[in-house]
Amino acid sequence: MKKGLFVIIGIAVLVGLWLMGLYNGLVGADQEVKTQWAKVETQYQRRFDLIPNLVESSKAVLKQEQAIIDSVTEARTKYSGATTVDEKARAAGEVETALGRLLVVMENYPELKSDETVQRLMDELAGTENRIAVERGRYNDLVGGFNVRVKTFPNNVIAGMLGFSEKVFFESVEAASTAPTVNFD
């Protein structure tokens, strides 16, 4: 009889420990996802900072392409006004599209390709785009791991009560741009 009581108390203590472990584990995982998002944003900021330089050093040559340059500058302004993660992600997507078009157009100007400053800026931008892809991929991996943790039994029963819910994946621009966009302005 006495032994049975011991076992019950023991199990209660262990369940308590389990809850503690679960909570701490989820806090840690949640923080990891946030840290990774910060890395993605660092790269966005880097891109943001590079754009004026690129526009400045190539605009003399790209007189005919004012519309594209404007679209890049506009998208950049929109990004600087974004506050939430979702808004930032969306604005960053627009910058990405506009910038991609600009880089393609620049390929057609041999005088830009022979300009060392412009070349370096383009390397920096290409590097930044690649970093964004890498960090975003890692962000999605972490989100995937986090979601598995939150959604698997027995964690799923408790995670909601502790205030943890499934996180949303960051979709790439390719996927986003396949959806038709309607503009009413």
Add this chain to the structure above:
Amino acid sequence: MLLVILVVKPIWAFEVPGFDGRVTDKAGLYSREFKSQLEEKLAKIDAETRAEVAVLTINKLPDAYIEEYAVEVFEKWGIGKTKEDNGILLVIAKDDREVRIEVGYGLEGAITDGRAGEIIRNEIVPQFKLDNYELGTMAGVEKIEKYIKGEVETTNLISNTTNQVASFVDNFKILTLGFLFLTYMASFFARTKEFVAGGIVGFILGIIFGNLVVGIILAVIGLIFDLILSRRDTGMDGFRNVSNPPVWKSNSWKSSGWKSGGSSGFGGFGGGRSGGGGASGKW
């Protein structure tokens, strides 16, 4: 144990070759003399600056961009010292006529993407166009060395502990911890003559510290323990020696895994990471 290893084994999108040393010449671009000369050079850079520079030549890229390929190889090899992330990977894909300098987090200040691009355009590509692979590689490496040495501060604050190795080590720690705890509790359970309790405790312990798989493994271990102990009813006597598993070090596991094919005493890279910095070029 085997189960744990299988569960946390990383899945790569494509095959990444193992390294032969600091220089891995899968495409056979270099002579034997040049290869050892280059390895010496890279070992010297490591000794002088702590930066790990690796060279990989391949015939053809798998179904991936050179950027994706390079970052995957970088991650798998772990080029650069842990936490410092001061590694550089030069990838040359012969038939694709593509080259990339992949820069670890810690050297992004010394070798900016612009500088990496400049090295490719001005040092490497002109030589590669003339099929002078050895000259181009050496010129590129020398320029990389210059930039690394010009860097005053090489500390890097981006640290990341969430890789596969870490989670493997974590799982192992859980097992060890659970193991010790079980042995401790065994003295209690041995007197109960029942063997189910050991299994239950093992299972719960596993869930506290990790996941279901670890729980089940510990449950089985616990069951066996309690079963044996209850049968023999001899307390701790038989288990004093077992309760001291070897201390687990992440480094020893990692480097011993990489030792195969290592040349001239090169024991493996330090476990550095890259975030996709660097530049690519074609010739």
